[in-house]
Amino acid sequence: MTTPVLEARDVTMRFGGLTAVRSVDFTVNSGEIVGLIGPNGAGKTTFFNCLTGLYVPTEGTVSYQGKVLPPKPHLVTQAGIARTFQNIRLFANMTVLENVLVGRHTRTKEGLWSALLRGPGFRKAEKESEAKAMELLEFIGLAAKRDHLARNLPYGEQRKLEIARALASEPGLLLLDEPTAGMNPQETRATEDLVFAIRDKGIAVLVIEHDMRFIFNLCDRVAVLVQGEKLVEGTSDVVQADERVVAAYLGEPFEGDPGAAEAAEVEAAEATAEAEGAESAEPADSAETAEPADSAATTDTVESTEADSTTKGEAQ
Ligand SMILES: Nc1ncnc2c1ncn2[C@@H]1O[C@H](COP(=O)(O)OP(=O)(O)OP(=O)(O)O)[C@@H](O)[C@H]1O
Structure with a gap:
């Protein structure tokens, strides 16, 4: 199921x-x-x-x-839930093993003081974490490179290491x-x-x-x-x-295209404006039908007003 x-x-x-x-x-x-x-x-x-x-x-x-x-x-x-990113985000100057250990921090119970004092609880947890991290490195095929700096790995292996680090959070x-x-x-x-x-x-x-x-x-x-x-x-x-x-x-339009309705609306408004413009040269008529263009102009005004006030603020 x-x-x-x-x-x-x-x-x-x-x-x-x-x-x-x-x-x-x-x-x-x-x-x-x-x-x-x-x-x-x-x-x-x-x-x-x-x-x-x-x-x-x-x-x-x-x-x-x-x-x-x-x-x-x-x-x-x-x-x-663990994730990797579009752009590799490793600690370049840390070793392969250390990168995976960083990924385990959400699964270790030892707190900051325990880590600083390196008490028996911390040392035991550290050993367990290292064993788990090594298991993961075996799994992805990077165990032999545990002490290499991440930045020295070839690109494909850096991507693998990212996955290992994500998996470290179990x-x-x-x-x-x-x-x-x-x-x-x-x-x-x-x-x-x-x-x-x-x-x-x-x-x-x-x-x-x-x-x-x-x-x-x-x-x-x-x-x-x-x-x-x-x-x-x-x-x-x-x-x-x-x-x-x-x-x-x-990039071709199709039935049910999420943008199709909006595009059709704009096209219809433009066609109406054009038709009415041909009948009469009165600007008031086209203003009524050309709503999308109007709202765009309004947005521009708001944006430029904001930009203006920021500039003024900075100048003061
Ligand atoms: N932080 C942000 N602020 C403003 N706009 C954003 C932000 N992040 C994404 N966008 C916009 O949201 C839309 C979707 O972007 P997103 O990066 O999610 O697409 P994607 O499908 O992942 O694209 P790609 O395949 O190119 O990575 C785009 O128009 C983008 O410009």
């Missing part, structure tokens, strides 16, 4: 006037590898950030194993943001095997990736975000066969 591990309900994220994620419902079940794809700027990373507490969604909730998550990254990690769900970015085909294939092995350890995986072959080989289910909305969700076969997905990637 599949049980939901992660449940996002009606998640919306706005940045000022821009809605980057709009009313997204999304579930990851235990034992699943789920892919999240979409064209550039579709809202994938913003959605990830809502799941991991980096952003507080404007609306909606995110639950892990049935409990609503507090919007604080360290509490989300403590609850059982997550039930791992979120990978573009894990194969910049990898060669062999490294990508190795990453595929690694993700399968992680799933086989009982950890559910959610992955954002632009490499479609990687996604469709790997995922049990794929969700497609377009302009912040979930357009399609299903198995790799279903998603690949959906013409709306192809259209979204090619």
Whole structure:
């Protein structure tokens, strides 16, 4: 039986006037590898950030194993969700082993004083942590490089180390943001095997990736975000066969396109304005119909007023 591990309900994220994620419902079940794809700027990373507490969604909730998550990254990690980032974020001047040990801090009970005084409790916990970290390094194939500085690892191994560090927090769900970015085909294939092995350890995986072959080989289910909305969700076969997905990637309009209604409205307003402009040259008529242009002008004014006042403030 599949049980939901992660449940996002009606998640919306706005940045000022821009809605980057709009009313997204999304579930990851235990034992699943789920892919999240979409064209550039579709809202994938913003959605990830809502799941991991980096952003507080404007609306909606995110639950892990049935409990609503507090919007604080360290509490989300403590609850059982770990992530990697689009850009590698390792401690470059720390060793491979130390990087993994850092990832374990949410799972060690020893406090600051215990660590400073290096009491017996701390030394025991430290030994256990090191053994667990070494297990992980064996698992990802970096045990022989435990004492190498992270910055001296080849790119593909740095990406692996990031995954090991995320796994060190003993997550039930791992979120990978573009894990194969910049990898060669062999490294990508190795990453595929690694993700399968992680799933086989009982950890559910959610992955954002632009490499479609990687996604469709790997995922049990794929969700497609377009302009912040979930357009399609299903198995790799279903998603690949959906013409709306192809259209979204090619930038062609399609029935049900989230932006289509707005585009049609603007086009209609422009057509009306043009028609009325031809009948009469009165400016009042076109002002009535050209609403989108008007509202844009209003926004500009607000922005420039704010900018002006900041400049004035700085000058004083
Ligand atoms: N902190 C922010 N403030 C304002 N706008 C933002 C912020 N973060 C993202 N956006 C905007 O939200 C939209 C979605 O961006 P996001 O990075 O989530 O897309 P993405 O699907 O991850 O893109 P990519 O595949 O290129 O990484 C974009 O229009 C982006 O400019």
